[in-house]
Amino acid sequence: MNPMDRVLSHLRRSMEASQAAKNRALLDSGLTKAQYNALLLLERGHGSTATQLAAACGVSQQAMNKTVNRLVEAEFVQETPSPHGGRSRVLSITSRGLHALEIADDAVNQVEVELRRSLAPLGVDDFTAALDRLATAADHLLR
Template sequence: MATIAEQSAELRMATFRLSRRLRAQKADQGLSDAQFAVLGVLYRHDALTLTELAEQERVSAPSMNRTVNCLEESGYIERVADDLDRRKANITLTASGRDVVKATISQRDAWLTTRLRELSKDDRAALARAAELMGGLATQ
């Protein structure tokens, strides 16, 4: 029987491999993982400042600014002056940005659904339970 340390390593590696396979499923292959992560954050939060985005992604403001500039040049996001403080810019998704996030989510879900259909009912149930447990671990 494997030790907890060995199980931990196996879970880490399996999670990493699955995550990498899912990240490869993108509507725009030119987007880096970091760029898509920013689009995902904006998809969930509507509008954030550069500082808020940097905090969400745990990167420096200059690094986030480079990412935002690339996404803005690609037409996926825009900076909009804040209604209350004109010195502050809120960063929001454009229609194209929202579309690429939705298409990527759909593509990733379709890829995973295809893989899950290949498994037995018992294996799918085991993964459903594992997803619950992993979600709990992620919040600790």
């Protein structure tokens, strides 16, 4: 079978290309993917410490600490001592961070709009339903 006739080849190629487009949009907005994800989680209330952000993003504590340090240096995030004491620091997004997130999110949403357009005539709902069926089938293969 020709490798390009395989579903997994098409999935990999489309995933890599779409992620590259998202990464480019983010870099053009001035944020890295890690910074964008951290700001998005902070803005949505899904973490208030670097440890929580690392867990939510699925990255190491060390990697998140580097990301947080850069966000603090850029004044996108501020740190305050934890009310529970210890070395933990509570993170909050600043107005400057919200502005950077808005610009980055607009850029990511533009990528999303273009990708949705490319699905015509299939439609987004049919496409996402097909992807969900693929994920379910793959999950069953793991059992």
